[in-house]
Amino acid sequence: MATDRDTVLEAAVGVLSRRPTAHLDEIARAAGISRATLHRLFPGRDALIREIGLLGLRRFASALDTADVERGDAEAALRRLVDASVPDAMLCAFLAGENQLYEHEDINDLWEVQIARLHALFLRGQQQGVFRIELSAAWLSEAFFDLVAGVGWSIQDGRLAPRDAAFSLAELFLGGALRRPDTRTPAGATAGSTAHSTATPVHSTSDHRPDTDKP
Amino acid sequence: MATDRDTVLEAAVGVLSRRPTAHLDEIARAAGISRATLHRLFPGRDALIREIGLLGLRRFASALDTADVERGDAEAALRRLVDASVPDAMLCAFLAGENQLYEHEDINDLWEVQIARLHALFLRGQQQGVFRIELSAAWLSEAFFDLVAGVGWSIQDGRLAPRDAAFSLAELFLGGALRRPDTRTPAGATAGSTAHSTATPVHSTSDHRPDTDKP
DNA sequence: AAAGAATGAGACATCTGCGTCTCATGTGAA
DNA sequence: TTCACATGAGACGCAGATGTCTCATTCTTT
Numbered sequence: 133m134a135t136d137r138d139t140v141l142e143a144a145v146g147v148l149s150r151r152p153t154a155h156l157d158e159i160a161r162a163a164g165i166s167r168a169t170l171h172r173l174f175p176g177r178d179a180l181i182r183e184i185g186l187l188g189l190r191r192f193a194s195a196l197d198t199a200d201v202e203r204g205d206a207e208a209a210l211r212r213l214v215d216a217s218v219p220d221a222m223l224c225a226f227l228a229g230e231n232q233l234y235e236h237e238d239i240n241d242l243w244e245v246q247i248a249r250l251h252a253l254f255l256r257g258q259q260q261g262v263f264r265i266e267l268s269a270a271w272l273s274e275a276f277f278d279l280v281a282g283v284g285w286s287i288q289d290g291r292l293a294p295r296d297a298a299f300s301l302a303e304l305f306l307g308g309a310l311r312r313p314d315t316r317t318p319a320g321a322t323a324g325s326t327a328h329s330t331a332t333p334v335h336s337t338s339d340h341r342p343d344t345d346k347p
Numbered sequence: 348m349a350t351d352r353d354t355v356l357e358a359a360v361g362v363l364s365r366r367p368t369a370h371l372d373e374i375a376r377a378a379g380i381s382r383a384t385l386h387r388l389f390p391g392r393d394a395l396i397r398e399i400g401l402l403g404l405r406r407f408a409s410a411l412d413t414a415d416v417e418r419g420d421a422e423a424a425l426r427r428l429v430d431a432s433v434p435d436a437m438l439c440a441f442l443a444g445e446n447q448l449y450e451h452e453d454i455n456d457l458w459e460v461q462i463a464r465l466h467a468l469f470l471r472g473q474q475q476g477v478f479r480i481e482l483s484a485a486w487l488s489e490a491f492f493d494l495v496a497g498v499g500w501s502i503q504d505g506r507l508a509p510r511d512a513a514f515s516l517a518e519l520f521l522g523g524a525l526r527r528p529d530t531r532t533p534a535g536a537t538a539g540s541t542a543h544s545t546a547t548p549v550h551s552t553s554d555h556r557p558d559t560d561k562p
Numbered sequence: 563a564a565a566g567a568a569t570g571a572g573a574c575a576t577c578t579g580c581g582t583c584t585c586a587t588g589t590g591a592a
Numbered sequence: 593t594t595c596a597c598a599t600g601a602g603a604c605g606c607a608g609a610t611g612t613c614t615c616a617t618t619c620t621t622t
Contacts, residue, residue, distance in 0.1 A: 150445075151445075152367035152368065152444075152445070153367055153368055155578095155579065155580090156579080156580070156581095157579090165599080165600085166599065166600045166601070167580095167600090167601090168582095168583095168599075168600065168601075168602095169598085169599060169600075171580090171581070171582080172598090172599085175581090176580075176581070177579095177580075177581095228500075229444040230367075264518070264522075266514075266518065267515055267518060267519055268507075268511070268515070270501075270506050270507070271501065271506075271507055271511070271515045271519070272519075274497050274500070274501050274506060274507070275494055275497055275515075275519055277497075278493050278494060278496065278497035278500075279490055279493060279494070281493065282489050282490055282492075282493035285443075285489070285493075286485075286486065286489050291485050291486075291489060292483075292485070292486055292489070296483070296486070299481075300482055300483070300486045300490075303479075303481065303482060303523065304482055304486070304487075304490055304520075304523035304524065305519075305523055306523070307479075307522050307523030307524070307525075307527075308518065308519035308520055308521070308522030308523035308524075309519065309522070309523075310522075370608090370609065370610090371609075371610070371611095372609085380569080380570085381569065381570045381571070382570090382571095382610095383569075383570065383571080383572095383612095383613095384568085384569060384570075386610090386611070386612080387568090387569085390611090391610075391611070392609095392610075
């Protein structure tokens with residue numbers, strides 16, 4: 133059934149995210165194809181894993197693009213990112229569990245780039261006064277990605293309804309990551325959904341804290 | 348040097364949590380012992396994995412015990428749980444990545460028991476008015492465990508200082524899980540619950556509600 | 563110091579999963 | 593129908609990891 137490469141990769145993720153040592157037999161069966169066809173699509177196990185990683189990173193990068201995370205209010209950007217990431221949560225789950233052990237140079241580079249973009253988003257949010265500064269941007273990045281992965285696992289196991297995924301993720305994470313209303317502008321921050329160009333008086337450039345950097 | 352079984356298991360986790368397909372050679376080297384001794388301690392790879400899972404579950408169960416999660420104010424209980432869990436975060440990371448595909452019956456049972464305790468804690472907290480009810484207890488359990496795992500990974504990779512771990516975890520998670528005294532409710536919440544604007548301050552321990560337990 | 567136990571290093575056989583091959587079947591196009 | 597192509601099923605050899613063994617060395621204990 134799944135003759136498309138990406139479809140096979142997604143099926144493979146469903147198995148490998150849970151059982152990293154699964155045999156190619158299982159993966160092929162999960163994808164609904166034979167081991168021979170699997171070999172015709174991907175030269176070997178290494179290539180398969182590698183392509184899964186690449187697919188996950190491409191999807192996540194695409195989510196970052198779609199969400200346009202580099203611009204606008206950081207909270208709104210993050211909400212957009214949540215919506216864009218959730219559909220590919222399972223891919224992210226795979227990446228989270230297996231990330232740095234990739235021996236492939238290019239994959240690591242791609243990974244670093246995406247993490248850097250996420251990191252920059254949180255850093256910008258902190259500078260805007262949107263995100264808490266007691267929590268390092270590195271930790272926020274890590275936590276966000278782990279929660280996306282958790283969403284993927286939960287959905288896969290049927291513990292979380294796909295409909296609730298984006299809401300659950302955004303609410304839990306933003307609740308912990310946003311600066312409390314009492315310390316920032318009380319009114320506008322919660323507007324969430326249709327928030328983007330509304331008159332949200334987020335302390336943009338006024339309250340700059342040259343929070344130098346650092347993970 | 349690590350002749351103690353648990354010490355070896357912890358070293359093994361350090362390797363396997365990152366590279367699930369690591370050879371026994373690597374594991375033995377990581378533990379500072381020879382492959383022969385590793386085999387003397389654990390009959391084989393299966394047994395090793397199994398014992399790692401058991402150790403992780405024992406530690407997490409012990410953390411739940413230490414935190415005394417079944418009694419008292421839910422927020423305080425969760426804070427205690429954070430402190431008790433963080434030292435074993437890496438074990439939890441292993442469990443998170445590999446949980447349910449354990450073919451071993453007893454491990455799965457033990458796992459279910461601990462998750463049920465966590466679930467009960469959140470349920471009790473919701474009944475006490477401490478935790479938000481828009482987020483399901485199941486999701487809170489999952490998210491908490493995933494964040495503990497994330498702490499483990501981050502510390503291992505040097506992205507998070509061990510000193511900051513408990514604080515970062517507690518602040519981020521509780522920020523998202525606690526009901527706000529001063530409500531900032533999401534606009535387009537899909538959850539039907541109308542739990543906002545109740546100016547309920549966090550109930551202290553005095554306000555015990557006869558929490559019926561668990562699902 | 564001497565005896566005992568435990569460990570490390572290495573050799574060896576085994577086994578399982580991987581990669582490749584061939585052939586039969588099924589499907590779509592001409 | 594017939595041809596071309598893709599897939600599935602299975603066989604086979606191979607590589608590498610695993611499991612077991614032996615022996616030398618080191619540490620502990622008396």
